[in-house]
Amino acid sequence: MLLKSCELPYRLKYYQSLSGRASMSRKQIKDQAIYQAGYHGECLFAEMIRSYEHATVLWDITLSNEKGESQFDFIVIHDYSVFHYDIKNFKGKYQQNGDILVSQTGYNVKRPDMQLSCAHNVLEAAVKSYDWQYEVESYLVFINETFYFEGVRSPHWLYRSLLKQHLAAYENSHLMLSRNKQLGQFLINNHQPNVHLDVPIKTAFSEVADGLKCPLCLKKITITFDGKKYYSCPICKKVVSGKELLLSNLCDLYYLKGAPFSIREAESWCNSPSRTTLKRLLKANFKSTGQKKAVRYYLEN
Known part of the structure; x- marks a missing residue:
């Protein structure tokens, strides 16, 4: 057990x-x-x-x-x-x-x-x-x-x-x-x-590329969110849910920044998906600190 x-x-x-x-x-x-x-x-x-x-x-x-x-x-x-x-x-x-x-x-x-x-x-x-x-x-x-x-x-x-x-x-x-x-x-x-x-050798956050990355092949991709539930990776051709795609990239943002982030940072990082969808994912999977415009999201390592 x-x-x-x-x-x-x-x-x-x-x-x-x-x-x-x-x-x-x-x-x-x-x-x-x-x-x-x-x-x-x-x-x-x-x-x-x-x-x-x-x-x-x-x-x-x-x-x-x-x-x-x-x-x-x-x-x-x-x-x-x-x-x-x-x-x-x-x-x-x-x-x-x-x-x-x-x-x-x-x-x-x-x-x-x-x-x-x-x-x-x-x-x-x-x-x-x-x-x-x-x-x-x-x-x-x-x-x-x-x-x-x-x-x-x-x-x-x-x-x-x-x-x-x-x-x-x-x-x-x-x-x-x-x-x-x-x-x-x-x-x-x-x-x-x-x-x-458990500390990695870090790269300065300013040197890290933003944008979406396929959670399966880990390659940078360009996808326009249009309300579909599933998206096909342009590189590995595998299908991933929009929720999984966004959540994986939000985790990337937190781990690479090494600090809580705002909803605006999340929007910019993930190529401007629906703010409502982002907030729903963040509320379900992240912790938060601050109030209103000062809200920041983080994960417990």
């Missing part, structure tokens, strides 16, 4: 909004690729764990206590055990050089075992403060099927080939789902999002 899910991180929303509106730097492209791969790996694990109804699953939790602060990709509660899974979407062959993992392509990453240990201590302290009877286990999950390590594998490493067998333990239940759900809710209540860790 997925008690807490995770939507697309703000960092990736920003880069998706920027795509097609400005040329991205090499650093931005690299940053997007790294975080996109990481999120894709988490999505793969979420699909694998989703079917185990007897397990209480939390996706993306940050906890802070006397042991420190850590972000957890997945926490799974089953019977009297709490499992932490740190997902790594590394591709290809790696070998160890000191405390560094080196890929065949020359990509270097610090061996993540120490980070796992620190996170384990934070989670264990949080769980024991709720109920000392629960035991905590932590694992690094190398979710990509192509990952291969030349060296001694830690017992806390799980390869994709071992994952199905490991997760099969969640098929059995001792009927503690209600109690485990309460522990899961306790951890959710103590979740402290670390927004400073």
